Amino acid sequence: MPLPLIERAPAKINLTLHILGRRADGWHELESLVVFSRTGDQLSLIEGEPLSLTIEGPTAPAAGEVADNLVLRAARHFAAAIPDAHLGAFHLVKRLPVAAGIGGGSSDAAAALRLLARANGVPPDDERLIAAARKTGADVPVCLAARGRIMRGFGDELGPVLKLPPLVALIVNPNEPLETRRVFERMDIAPGARTDFGGHPKLASGMGPEELIAALAKGRNDMEPAACRLAPIIGDVLSILGSAPGAKLARMSGSGATCFALFKDCKSAARARKAILRAHPRWWVKSCVLN
Numbered sequence: 275m276p277l278p279l280i281e282r283a284p285a286k287i288n289l290t291l292h293i294l295g296r297r298a299d300g301w302h303e304l305e306s307l308v309v310f311s312r313t314g315d316q317l318s319l320i321e322g323e324p325l326s327l328t329i330e331g332p333t334a335p336a337a338g339e340v341a342d343n344l345v346l347r348a349a350r351h352f353a354a355a356i357p358d359a360h361l362g363a364f365h366l367v368k369r370l371p372v373a374a375g376i377g378g379g380s381s382d383a384a385a386a387l388r389l390l391a392r393a394n395g396v397p398p399d400d401e402r403l404i405a406a407a408r409k410t411g412a413d414v415p416v417c418l419a420a421r422g423r424i425m426r427g428f429g430d431e432l433g434p435v436l437k438l439p440p441l442v443a444l445i446v447n448p449n450e451p452l453e454t455r456r457v458f459e460r461m462d463i464a465p466g467a468r469t470d471f472g473g474h475p476k477l478a479s480g481m482g483p484e485e486l487i488a489a490l491a492k493g494r495n496d497m498e499p500a501a502c503r504l505a506p507i508i509g510d511v512l513s514i515l516g517s518a519p520g521a522k523l524a525r526m527s528g529s530g531a532t533c534f535a536l537f538k539d540c541k542s543a544a545r546a547r548k549a550i551l552r553a554h555p556r557w558w559v560k561s562c563v564l565n
């Protein structure tokens with residue numbers, strides 16, 4: 275039996291998420307600084323087998339039907355784009371909360387594409403690979419390289435990889451799944467309309483942590499109000515994170531319900547993690563470094 279190829283599927287965090295408007299076809303146009311954590315799922319591939327997927331891990335049951343899994347959807351798009359490609363048997367260790375605004379499924383799909391690209395000698399910048407990512411989901415292209423950068427369009431336009439300082443963070447999910455589509459619908463932006471929430475802060479490679487956090491504070495997550503109306507617990511998570519000693523910024527990621535806080539140092543993040551878990555033992559609370 276050949277050794278499996280292995281890829282990590284890190285959680286995606288939207289440090290900002292500005293919704294610029296809605297296209298006539300119904301998709302929302304956004305501008306978002308996306309970064310990745312060291313926390314995530316793990317995907318492996320045994321090459322040359324017929325396409326299949328097995329899943330284990332604490333959040334495996336929440337990920338839905340195996341046949342609909344984004345790993346298999348990504349593999350099918352890869353096979354359609356590269357007809358002579360060989361596929362394989364995937365195994366997913368699912369740890370990230372599902373329907374949580376941290377792109378777990380998108381990151382799994384991107385990891386599947388990276389594995390198939392490695393198995394078939396397809397370079398990471400191959401247009402067919404990027405097209406397969408776009409077809410799989412809006413967040414899949416940014417998860418392909420999983421590096422900090424600005425994402426625009428509906429998620430298909432990627433800015434250059436940014437050199438960002440590592441940010442000490444706590445990520446908290448209150449165990450309440452929230453469907454992305456419902457949050458966009460709740461924003462109630464008419465097709466073809468532009469929003470007027472305000473411009474995105476200027477960000478550049480080489481910013482220090484203080485400078486970056488000050489710039490981020492001028493940004494927003496425009497999905498937060500709609501998500502809080504659908505899941506009021508998000509307001510509690512944000513106020514708990516925002517009032518933790520040493521927290522410099524607290525915000526929701528993606529369409530929620532996961533929120534993050536950026537901390538001045540690892541010690542204060544670890545203290546906050548302990549206190550939150552003591553008060554809310556069922557919440558998913560991870561301390562990590564983002565960049």
Ligand SMILES: C[C@@](CO)(OP(=O)(O)O)[C@H](O)COP(=O)(O)OP(=O)(O)OC[C@H]1O[C@@H](n2ccc(N)nc2=O)[C@H](O)[C@@H]1O
Pocket residue numbers: 288291300301302303304306374375376377378380410411412413414427428429454455458527528529530
């Ligand atoms: C909101 C974001 C921000 O990073 O993240 P999550 O909260 O999902 O993690 C993404 O744009 C989500 O990306 P993804 O989760 O891949 O979305 P998809 O499966 O392609 O689409 C889910 C639903 O959201 C809507 N959608 C998604 C992206 C977008 N720019 N405009 C939209 O209107 C689509 O109409 C679809 O009904």
Ligand SMILES: Nc1ncnc2c1ncn2[C@@H]1O[C@H](COP(=O)(O)OP(=O)(O)O)[C@@H](O)[C@H]1O
Pocket residue numbers: 336337338342343344345371372373374375376377378379380382383452454528529530
């Ligand atoms: N590998 C996967 N991991 C998680 N969810 C998946 C996966 N494949 C398909 N899904 C489906 O995709 C939807 C979105 O899941 P997820 O990517 O976790 O959301 P979010 O981007 O909001 O964190 C879920 O409703 C789930 O049923």
